[in-house]
Amino acid sequence: MSSSVGTAVYTDTRVRTAVHLTSAIIGTFEHILAHLGLSPGYLSRHWDSIETGLQTWIAEGSLEDVRLECGDPTDPHAVFSIPLSYEVSGSGDIVFVTSQARVTRALAKLQSVPSGISYRLVASYSRTPTPVVGWSETTAADTSAMSSYALGGVASGPDASASLKYFARS
Amino acid sequence: MSVRHRVVAGAPERSSSDAANVILDIVAKTLAPASALDTGAVAHELAEARSAVRMLIAGEHLRPSPLVLNAEPLRLEVSVVTGDAAIALEEQAGKVPGAASATAWTLHLPAPAPITGWVTESLKDLEHVTTEPAPAQVTEVDAPRIGAADIDPDALRRVAGES
Numbered sequence: 001m002s003s004s005v006g007t008a009v010y011t012d013t014r015v016r017t018a019v020h021l022t023s024a025i026i027g028t029f030e031h032i033l034a035h036l037g038l039s040p041g042y043l044s045r046h047w048d049s050i051e052t053g054l055q056t057w058i059a060e061g062s063l064e065d066v067r068l069e070c071g072d073p074t075d076p077h078a079v080f081s082i083p084l085s086y087e088v089s090g091s092g093d094i095v096f097v098t099s100q101a102r103v104t105r106a107l108a109k110l111q112s113v114p115s116g117i118s119y120r121l122v123a124s125y126s127r128t129p130t131p132v133v134g135w136s137e138t139t140a141a142d143t144s145a146m147s148s149y150a151l152g153g154v155a156s157g158p159d160a161s162a163s164l165k166y167f168a169r170s
Numbered sequence: 171m172s173v174r175h176r177v178v179a180g181a182p183e184r185s186s187s188d189a190a191n192v193i194l195d196i197v198a199k200t201l202a203p204a205s206a207l208d209t210g211a212v213a214h215e216l217a218e219a220r221s222a223v224r225m226l227i228a229g230e231h232l233r234p235s236p237l238v239l240n241a242e243p244l245r246l247e248v249s250v251v252t253g254d255a256a257i258a259l260e261e262q263a264g265k266v267p268g269a270a271s272a273t274a275w276t277l278h279l280p281a282p283a284p285i286t287g288w289v290t291e292s293l294k295d296l297e298h299v300t301t302e303p304a305p306a307q308v309t310e311v312d313a314p315r316i317g318a319a320d321i322d323p324d325a326l327r328r329v330a331g332e333s
Contacts, residue, residue, distance in 0.1 A: 016182035016257070023181035023252070027228040034284040040292075044221050051185050096182050096253040100230050104284070157182065 017157030018059035020096045022051055024155030025082050025162060028103055029068050029121070032080055035107040036070065037115055049134025050121060058160060061086050062129040070119045073141045077113040079167040081143075086160045098155040103164060106151045111168050143167040172268040173245045173307060175236075179256040186228040190220050192263055193248050197239055197277060199265035200246060204272040211298075212275070219277065219299040222292045225285055235280035238304035244268035245307065278304040 030043060043050070057063035063084050071077035122140045123129075146167040154162040176196060180189045194216045201212050226232050227250050236249035246266050251259055269275075281289040281301035290301050 019185055020182035020253070023186050023228055026186065027230060030225055030229055031284055034288055040225070040285075040288045044225075044292075047221075047224065048187065051187055055185065096257075098230065098253065107284070 013158050014059050015055075016096070017159040018055045020098075020157045021058050021084070021155050021160060021162050022054040024098045024100060025054060025066060026050060027098075027100055028082065028154050028164060029080065031100070031104050032068060032107060032110070033119065035104075035110065036078075036113050038070070038113070038117065038119060042119060046121070046134060049132065053123065053132040053135050056132055057123065057125065057129050058084065060130060061160075062125045062127050063123060064126040065124040067122050067124075067140065068119060069122055069141045070113050071117045073120070073139075076141045076143075076146075076167075077117060077169060078111065079141055079143050079146065081165040081167065082154055082162050083165070084160055084162055087158075096155075096157050099153045100155075102152060103154060106164075109149070109151075110166065146170060171243055171245050171307070173247070174266050174268065176246065176248045176262060176266060177259060178248060178250050178263070179259045179261055180227055180232075180250040180252040181256065182253070183256045183259075186224050189227050189250055190224040193223060193237070193250070194220060196248065196263060196266065197246070200239065200244070200269050201241060201272070201275055202265065203270040204241065204275070205270075206273040207275060215296050215298050216277075218296055219279070219293065222279055222289045222299075225288060225292075226279065229282075229285060231280055231282050231285070235282065237280065238278040239269075239275065240278065240304055241269040241272035241275040243271060245304070276300060276304075278302060 033040065033043060054063065054066060065081055065083045067082065068080040069076045070079070122138060123135065124140060147170045149166045151164040151166050154164050178189055178192050180186065184192065198212060198216055201207055202209065230252060232250040233252065236247040239246040275298055277299045279289060279293065279299065279301055293299050293301060
């Protein structure tokens with residue numbers, strides 16, 4: 001009985017962590033896009049798929065990284081990468097933290113991008129993920145020739161945390 | 171004016187989408203008893219406002235700045251808490267009493283930077299949902315008082331045409 005109670009709490013915590021990080025990730029991308037002066041259209045149209053996908057994959061631990069690519073994927077103006085880090089959950093204090101205010105302040109360092117450029121979200125996985133409607137296979141933009149900047153943590157929960165990296169044209 | 175407050179749990183208890191649905195459901199149910207209001211128009215405008223409410227929740231903007239439903243004689247303020255506060259919250263969802271005699275309504279959403287333009291743009295075709303700040307509450311202390319000493323009876327008589 002005690003092990004089933006422990007499992008139920010673990011599952012509940014994993015789901016809560018997934019909901020928490022998903023909200024923070026979408027909120028972060030929202031602030032970045034608004035700061036860059038880009039349209040909310042893509043984000044609004046695909047919000048349900050994005051939310052379901054991220055929650056599903058974070059809860060199952062398959063999401064490695066989600067990135068916002070701004071501009072032509074073959075030569076993007078900017079890429080914002082949010083890698084996930086998964087920790088083994090204990091039964092200790094449950095703390096859900098976001099750092100959106102600090103991330104918002106960090107946006108002041110961003111280079112501007114041409115108005116009206118397109119953008120997309122790309123997810124990478126550490127293992128085969130559960131299929132989610134609205135997501136299709138693609139190839140992530142190559143950031144090897146871009147300058148990278150660590151912008152700090154985005155959010156953390158008992159089972160996982162997310163941080164933000166910014167890639168800009170050199 | 172009756173002033174009520176409601177706090178809704180966001181992440182990690184609910185996604186931004188689900189929290190938006192809860193808030194808009196509270197508003198819809200609160201306005202439902204008001205027979206003078208067009209329920210179809212209410213439903214349409216709240217559905218159109220969902221995208222903006224969802225953005226505000228994801229950006230954690232409804233924690234410091236609640237949305238305000240003005241449906242005199244009711245003023246309803248709704249905020250969203252996240253994190254550990256959301257888990258600990260004892261939530262009161264459902265209809266908020268006090269709007270049955272309302273003949274008009276306005277839902278005021280905050281529009282903070284950097285999503286000011288996004289929120290404003292998404293509401294531009296709506297008549298009852300706006301980013302205009304809600305009217306300030308008039309408290310008993312602030313309400314203007316006119317005492318007998320402020321009225322000039324001679325002036326009244328001149329206006330009335332009396333000599």
